[in-house]
Amino acid sequence: MDKDSPKGPLSNWRKFARLINETKPSKLLLITALLLSISSTAVSLIIPMFTKNLVDGFTVSSMEPMQIVLLALAFVVQAIAGGLSIYMLNVLGQRVVANLRDRLWQKLLVLPVSYYDEHKTGETVSRVTNDTAIVKGFITEHMASFFSGIISVVGSFVVLLYLDWQMTLIMLAIIPMAALILYPLGRQMFKISKGLQDETASFTTVLSQVLSEIRLVKASNAEKREYEKGKRGITSLLRFGIKEGIVQSIISPIMSFVMMALLVVIIGYGGLRVSSGALSAGDLVAFILYLIQIIMPMSVLTMSFTQLQKAIGATDYMISVLEEQEEDHIGGKDIQDASKPISVEHIHFAYTVGENILEDISFTIPQGKVTAIVGPSGGGKTTLFSIFERFYTPTSGIIKLGQEPITNYSLQSWRSHIGYVSQESPLVDGTIRDNICYGMNREVTQKEVEEAARMAYADTFIHDMPDGYDTEVGERGVKLSGGQRQRIAIARALLRNPQILMLDEATSSLDSKSEIIVQQALNNLMKGRTTLVIAHRLSTIVDADQILFIEKGKLTGSGSHDELYHHHPMYHEFAKQQLRMQGQLKTS
Template structure:
């Protein structure tokens, strides 16, 4: 099965390195962490203390019938369980508090890292796996952190305390129990590697499940129209079956480890009973000591079982920590620029720009040269795959040119800080992205949430959106659903334009902003775009050639390069590629033409 691409080529950190890195998150909470360790130790000490009461209880209470035993043993039992209750509560509370802070902090770091990743990372990785890492992997890290730590410290102290007590009473017999530990260690080491591999596979399977689920929700209309319910159900069934099989394999491995450990302990216990009976027959062992030894050995069953069972939690947590830290160590979006521009004129220059996608057979942009004056409107037209969208993606540095350079007001884009560069760019695309929030919040997103109500209303008015907004229940405070599902395509587009208007950036990118609209919606949106384009350097990717006839210059692209440049009238007069495209779109719908050896279909325009 193919695993996710990110981090797989990096070297895997060892377990101690993972733990050291996890513990660095506790530095700010060391007092609470220390308190939790104290609570663990106190709670663990009550177990051997209780077992230690068995000897006087039997020897003095039942054998010697000492009345003093009636006065101090029952209160001691109550006191021990009171101390255990208080320390257990303190341990659970402090551990839960620390776990919550650890998960919150790591999850926030992962999300912040996700926001800083380059566009190419999202191109090459499943969105389901990315979401699974934030939601699933981070929560699993706690198994490597505090759940394992709690069991190791608390149950480890309990086992050591019981062993110390048993050695005190009869060291010869207690040595029998020492055969348990090396044998248990062998069992754990044999199972751990398999559990780690199964856990890594489970992380990938959870990502697959999230991917299928997310796509089925996002594309639910397509699924219904094309009758894809059975296909999606089969995909989901396969994903959940993989997870089920993996879970069974993990449980089987863990159960095998537990069963083997219990068998080894039972052999040690049987040997202890055998030698205790022999010594008892020779009056070398009192009844109280025998009961204390047997009770102490039996009391070690539960903590040793929990210690052996943490192997599954440990491997699950370490695999999750490995995944999370490998992601956090991925290189972020390059931002080596140091310069800032408080004010931008909007002069753009593409100088021998080339770009090739990773593993692509040919360049998407090839030796592209173009000078754009401040305030000029440039339209990009051409067949599908000619490089129009790729070219405008280079402006906000979603991708970096593989050759040549792009300048803004004479300054190389790579010299500018990313945040400062993007502050001067607004974008409206065919696929409008809106948030599951109010109308006002979506418009104000263009001003980073700092716009006044009056500014929001004015932006909506200029975008021709005010009329329909006022008809919505709640008006500007109406929640529009996920990605604006409660609005029409034209209404979503006008909200995107209002957002761009409010940002008031000097450079504007319009990526086929009206291609999917009906005629009435297109007229409203086109009118709004005219407001938006005033006094801005605008690059328009055109689908309908009628919308860009008034552009200052039209750039016809083919295979990543420039085929011809000019105004609408000039290009029509030249009878080149643009004239043929224009004729095909307006006079011969559905036809295909060949220009200079290039076959072009109307659907590609």
């Protein structure tokens, strides 16, 4: 619903309340905290009446010790109850936000890859950290004063009506006029804070992208370009911050003016009533004290309302994330035996409607054999791998393991039977052992790790490192060479012992020496497994059991190297160019 429509604010409040309620806050803790807050406020409402009695009958002889004790006791009770209430609401707020972050984190991990194709990582990180921090700030810092302020204002008004309804009506005539001014300012603050949160997310995205690729920035002499991009974000944040400051600078003086006007009117009009005998001096003192108990909470309520508007704005993105369609990690059955042929039947796929990446692809991958996919860049080879991994769902068509569609199996079971080694060899920040064991859902012995590393030809360079398997690889594995990262990725795949293997140009970015070692490790990995290989270097797949040639999203040829070389013109041209350069051209 459009937030600018009449029902917009109410809808936003309901969404915010529903989101908080879904975190299942402790009702007992909330009720106890509110009761203590009410008790604290109730005590504060009684204190002016003590003062009234003291003023009206103030003589040394009239002062009873019990009155002083009761007044002191009231102050102590108020302080303890107020402190406990704030503490409990703080704990409640921390738990709510922790639960909210937990839900978001859990949701982000089960969202499909297509979600991350459309949303920048830095923006998502900012939303989870910065936006939840805004909600946390409101709950832990402003909710207690929000509730106690409302109770104090309402309670004070009730007592003031009892003391002198005429002066109270004068107050009630002034306050609504201020509210008419403050309400549109609150709406404006909502828009500004939402824009500020969006801009913060964009700026975080820039920081994340630039700092994660700082080597590229420096190698390309792009520091000035990236500075200008970041500077635009900083300037935009400054602009929103100034707008926020303008609204706050208007709200604060209005509140001060209203409160001072009230104080002057009450003192002036109250003095006249005291002089006429309609009001006692004690009544006027109590009236002024109650007025202060309205003025102070009103200022706090204004600030709390502003923070509430920010919190409501911050929840918009969280709600949209939580409502996103996620991968089905529950449905489906376990795979009992993945040692079966895989058949691809009439697969079509498009990221955008009308722009097909794959068109009517059909082939069979024999069990335990090597099937290679070659073809020009941009033909859809990597997309096909993503469909095999079930990162994407085909527009139409089906993939089967044996006679069973792979969608009948649970995602976890299907992916657990796949070993994937890509060109980039992604590593996580941690030790070499952490990376080899990454994704294993069981305890792994050191012997298993060392055996996987040996078969991946990674044990040699690991033993040469000062900390061996406990060596830190750095963020994205930056402390290791490309060949070393590839061998760790292969060791990881070996440790998983998958029955299906997918290699996405696993040696294309390596030097010739590293390629030879990595290829030997891959040969160990491929033994006895159903293997699907993407390769630009035909020299690495000429001995494949089956080669598929894909161009412009269509399968235009399949067969052995010799068959395609003699009967597929474009493959012939590919092979002729590459294998002649390497002196490996095979003639039949």
